[in-house]
Amino acid sequence: MKIIASRERCKGHGQCELFAPDYFEIDDQALVVVVKDDVAPADVAAVEDAVSHCPEVALRLQRV
Numbered sequence: 703m704k705i706i707a708s709r710e711r712c713k714g715h716g717q718c719e720l721f722a723p724d725y726f727e728i729d730d731q732a733l734v735v736v737v738k739d740d741v742a743p744a745d746v747a748a749v750e751d752a753v754s755h756c757p758e759v760a761l762r763l764q765r766v
């Protein structure tokens with residue numbers, strides 16, 4: 703699974719970083735940065751939580 707993030711949609715709420723801090727960071731422009739876009743099987747649930755809690759629908763997961 704790969705993470706796709708839209709910095710155009712992101713409003714910097716930081717929910718993604720709370721749910722999956724190994725994968726998401728908020729940068730100095732207060733926008734999401736995907737630190738690691740290749741999701742390890744053990745982390746899929748946490749990353750899915752992050753994706754589903756993004757209030758701006760800025761994140762999605764793509765099967766590879």
Ligand code: SF4
Binds near residue numbers: 707714715759
């Ligand atoms: S939860 Fe969504 S809007 Fe908030 S920082 Fe993460 S990607 Fe951006």
